[in-house]
Amino acid sequence: MRARPAQASPVTVLTPIVPGERDALESYLTGLSNAPGGSPLARVPGTHFARWVIVPDFVTDPKQPAPDPLGSPHLLFTSNVDGSADDYLAAVADTLTAEAPEIWGRCVGCPRPATGAGLARYLRHNAIGTGLFFAAYPRATVQAVTAALDVHDRLVRLLVDTQLAGPAAIRAAFLKEFRP
Known part of the structure; x- marks a missing residue:
């Protein structure tokens, strides 16, 4: 590959x-x-x-x-x-x-x-060569990283809000939040 x-x-x-x-x-x-x-x-x-x-x-x-x-x-x-x-x-x-x-x-x-x-x-x-370069997300744009962090935050919020709910309520909340 x-x-x-x-x-x-x-x-x-x-x-x-x-x-x-x-x-x-x-x-x-x-x-x-x-x-x-x-x-x-x-x-x-x-x-x-x-x-x-x-x-x-x-x-x-x-x-x-x-x-x-x-x-x-x-x-x-x-x-x-x-x-x-x-x-x-x-x-x-x-x-x-x-x-x-x-x-x-x-x-x-x-x-x-x-x-x-x-x-x-x-x-x-005045730019100089960079001898060592590390990028946390080397293949992702800032826009892609921001979108992924938004999904993460929404999921964490959903998990906190439904932590005492039953499976049906969790599924309904998940679908409401993430269904396109």
């Missing part, structure tokens, strides 16, 4: 932070966790998982022949996405029009304004 190609793709972008902007960037990113609508990345179509991490420097391993410092803090953006990395980065640049200037706008070389095609080119330019 031949393996089917994976649906999900990795995205990894590493950008140097403008000197003096690290604290403001960290504060802004921290504030996103309390945003009313949740993560802005949830608005970007095809996002399975994504995160921003500020990397102050590489940890030097004693086994490493020579230190390899970054020279300045960097912003690491990683994501597991539906489709190609290029299409996803274009969607990020087109969708995060309010957030991108506050995030990548604090990074060295980011275009002004930090949106649209210019930002997408910048992100592609």
Whole structure:
């Protein structure tokens, strides 16, 4: 049997932070966790998982022949996405029009304004290869995963609601909930 190609793709972008902007960037990113609508990345179509991490420097391993410092803090953006990395980065640049200037706008070389095609080119330019990639659902789209989770939640709710019911009542509730 031949393996089917994976649906999900990795995205990894590493950008140097403008000197003096690290604290403001960290504060802004921290504030996103309390945003009313949740993560802005949830608005970007095809996002399975994504995160921003500020990397102050590489940890030097004693086994490493020579230190390899970054020279300045960097912003690491990683994501597991539906489709190609290029299409996803274009969607990020087109969708995060309010957030991108506050995030990548604090990074060295980011275009002004930090949106649209210019930002997408910048992100592609700073993309790095992904050496290890794990996707929880490598052959399923975000839409398929969301639909499966909805069925799971409906089934759990049905089981809780009918846990003391008899077989006929459980069957009737199941058919009412899941019959097409």
